Amino acid sequence: MSIGNSPEDDRPSIGRALQQARIAAGLTVDEVSTSTRVRIPIVHAIEQDDFSRCGGDVYARGHIRTLARAVGLDPAPLVSQYDGEHGGRPSPTPAAPLFEAERIRPEPRRPNWTAAMVAAIVAVIGFVGFTVFSGNDSGDQAKGHVAEGPAPEQKPTPKATPSKAAPKPKPLPSDSAIAAVPKDKVTVRMTAVSDKSWISAKSHNGKLLFDGLLLKGESKTFQDDERLDLILGNAGATELFVNGKKVSDEFEDGQVERLSYTQGDPEVG
Template identity: 60%
Template sequence: MSIGNTPSADRPSVGRALAQARTEAGLTVDEVSTTTRVRVPILQSIEQDDFSRCGGDVYARGHIRAIARAVGVDPEPLIEQYAADHDTDSAPPPVAPLYEAERIKSEPRRPNWTAAMIAAIVAVIGFVGYTVVSGSAGDSGKTSAQSSPSASASTTTSPSPSSPQGNGAPTAQPTDTGSAIAAAPPGKVTVKVTAESGASWIQATDGNGKQLFQASLKEGQSKTWTDDKKIKLIVGNAGAVQLFVNGKDLGPAGGKGQVVRLTYTPGDPTQG
């Protein structure tokens, strides 16, 4: 496979455009390699417009698409430019997305028959107890009513004029806080990120430096993490990401295309 045609003066080559976008996003070659699963030598060759290591046009397009999404740019113009530079069909047969981050599929939960039987037994016992108590209360109520009919008639009270019910005012109802997410438990910090207006590359680590997440979020996807000490974030294309910390909406994480580094601790709703 050829390295590629020389780009025109007003249009960077595919590899140069990807390298420039990665630099502007504040990402290293190793970080992009981890996200896309494209090996570092291949990624470096692509940034130099050498696609001979890709193993063919189909794989080259797959690498370009994965790298472009990781650095926050639209892959389609770059794939069209690659096809034009290498005289290949710009609409190849669809292939499986081999280079996207793996999605963890949860296994179907099996029914817990033991818990169901225990719940049924508790329900039966509760029903029997309720029936016995209700019958006893009904008998005692009949005896009291027969022994003192005048007393029951005289114990009816009217609402106090000073009470809100006496004045016809409505009873106050509890208000809903309207928080976007539940507040963190005492002594913990909870952070939620939502890709609301575009894709974004996210890296999250906990207070011990353990990596909790490192991948690209597509538009509409969300992730939430909780820790005792702190949550540290690196957010690419920060303007597309909405932040919620300890139940409070902090708005966008930054500007469009900006890469930001943030730290949050328990009881700290402001950006660190």
């Protein structure tokens, strides 16, 4: 009795499946790259089952989902196949080892109380000596006035005109200032909350405002007169405030999202 291959053994690789679906849809690599914002070298690499250029498993899953939707495939089986071939989804890494370097800080220097006490004693002695010297000097001057004659009549000292109080310095803007964004512009503030995320931001005329990695805890604010176009490489790790309002959309970790926002209430373009 011969044992044939299982259906899973006969299924094509992830890259082969994406390539066949792209060809069947009549799309070129350039067209797929333009519609998904995934760079051409990465699309070629994924179709060759080379995921080393994705930047990690999280981004590889996100690229697989994005490319699958672009060529008309269900991304879930492909992501499941990727997890099976690469050891499954990794368990959350404890935060302590990742940020151990941040906790190792030099101990603050303790105040030198001895030096402070010595300085205080010196200051007291100097004040007492100055007071005694000033008192003796005032007595001598009084005696000199008695010997020479009556003291000259002193004119009343004019009262000093109270100066206008200096204006209080304006407080520095805080994170809550995003709630007072101008109504004639579109303002987007994004923060990497749970993990790092690659982001790209462009103005309405296509000018690139930012293209890079936003580390956990970092924030970026962008503003334009008409529209902001965004790409989030790890949308589930980011928090968005658009025109002063928090965006309530629930994104998944590793999900690649293309968003556009204009003036008024947050509306996904």
